[in-house]
Amino acid sequence: MHGKVSAMPHGPLRLFQLSDIHFGAEDARALTWAKACIAREQPHAVVITGDLTMRARYREFRAACAWIKALDVPVTVEVGNHDIPYFNLYQRFFAPYDRFRAIKKLVDTELDLPGLAIVPLRTTTRAQYQRFPWSNGWVTDKALAECLAAIDAHPQGTRILVAAHHPLTERRERDGKLLTINGTRTMEALAGRGVMGVLSGHIHDPFDLTAQTPAGPLRMIGAGTLSKRIRSTPPSFNEIVIDGDGLRVEARNLEHVATADMQIQGVPENAEPPRDPGEPVAPVGTVPPSDLPEH
Ligand SMILES: [Fe+2]
Numbered sequence: 001m002h003g004k005v006s007a008m009p010h011g012p013l014r015l016f017q018l019s020d021i022h023f024g025a026e027d028a029r030a031l032t033w034a035k036a037c038i039a040r041e042q043p044h045a046v047v048i049t050g051d052l053t054m055r056a057r058y059r060e061f062r063a064a065c066a067w068i069k070a071l072d073v074p075v076t077v078e079v080g081n082h083d084i085p086y087f088n089l090y091q092r093f094f095a096p097y098d099r100f101r102a103i104k105k106l107v108d109t110e111l112d113l114p115g116l117a118i119v120p121l122r123t124t125t126r127a128q129y130q131r132f133p134w135s136n137g138w139v140t141d142k143a144l145a146e147c148l149a150a151i152d153a154h155p156q157g158t159r160i161l162v163a164a165h166h167p168l169t170e171r172r173e174r175d176g177k178l179l180t181i182n183g184t185r186t187m188e189a190l191a192g193r194g195v196m197g198v199l200s201g202h203i204h205d206p207f208d209l210t211a212q213t214p215a216g217p218l219r220m221i222g223a224g225t226l227s228k229r230i231r232s233t234p235p236s237f238n239e240i241v242i243d244g245d246g247l248r249v250e251a252r253n254l255e256h257v258a259t260a261d262m263q264i265q266g267v268p269e270n271a272e273p274p275r276d277p278g279e280p281v282a283p284v285g286t287v288p289p290s291d292l293p294e295h
C-alpha cells in the first residue's frame with residue numbers, strides 16, 4: 001500500500017471527468033455548458049473516459065478532436081468501444097486508432113499532477129475470441145502489465161487514479177453475466193497497489209462504489225454521458241476533488257439533480273436504458289421511453 005501523503009505541500013486538486021460524449025449523438029446544450037465550466041473553473045485536468053464518437057466516423061472524430069483541442073487545460077483521453085472503426089474492417093484490425101491522429105498525444109497518456117498520477121488502462125479491444133459483439137471490456141494481460149508498470153514507476157506515496165473506459169466489474173450482479181474479461185484480477189491488483197480510484201465510462205449513468213477485493217477495497221467511479229444517449233440520468237460530468245487522502249465526487253448536471261439522486265448502485269452491462277426488473281436505476285429515474293438507435 002502507498003503511504004500517507006497528506007503532508008504534501010499543495011492544496012486540493014480538482015479534476016473534471018467527462019465521458020461518452022459520442023460526437024454524432026452529442027447533446028449540444030450539455031457540451032456547451034461543460035465547456036463553459038472548464039473555461040471558467042480551470043480544473044487541474046480533464047479526464048475523458050472514452051466513447052468520443054458514435055461510430056468512429058471521420059466527421060465525428062473531426063468534431064471531437066476540435067472540441068478537445070480547444071480546451072485550455074491538461075487532458076487525457078481513453079479509447080472507448082465506439083471509437084474503433086466499425087464499418088471499415090481493414091482499419092479496425094490494422095490501424096484502429098488512426099482516426100485519433102489530431103489528438104494522438106492525449107490518447108492513453110499518463111497525466112502527472114503534483115502528488116497525483118492519472119494512469120491509463122486500456123479495456124477496449126479490436127476483437128474478442130470469447131464472444132460477439134465486442135462492445136464490452138477486456139483487460140488483456142498486456143494492458144494490465146502496462147498499467148501496473150506505470151503505477152510501479154512512481155515513488156511510494158504518489159496518489160494514483162486509473163482511467164479506463166469500461167468499469168472493471170467482471171460479472172453482472174443479478175445473473176453473473178460476463179462483463180469485463182479479466183476485471184476481477186485487475187481490481188485485485190489495483191487494490192493491492194492502493195490506487196485511490198478507477199475512473200470509467202461506458203454506462204452513461206454516474207456511480208461511486210467501493211468494491212471489496214482480497215487485496216482490500218477499490219473505489220470505482222463512473223461518469224455519466226454528455227450525449228443524447230441517456231440511460232437513467234440527465235447528461236452530466238463528474239467533478240472530483242482530491243484533498244490529501246480524501247476524494248470527493250460530484251455528479252454535475254444542468255438539471256440541478258443532487259449527486260446522490262444521479263448515481264446508480266450497481267454496474268449494469270451497458271448504456272441501454274433499464275427495461276428489466278433488477279437493473280440499477282438512478283433515483284432521478286430519467287429513463288427515455290424508447291432506445292436511441294445504435295448507429
Ligand atoms: Fe458510450
Ligand SMILES: [Fe+2]
Nearest residue numbers: 051080081202
Ligand atoms: Fe462504451
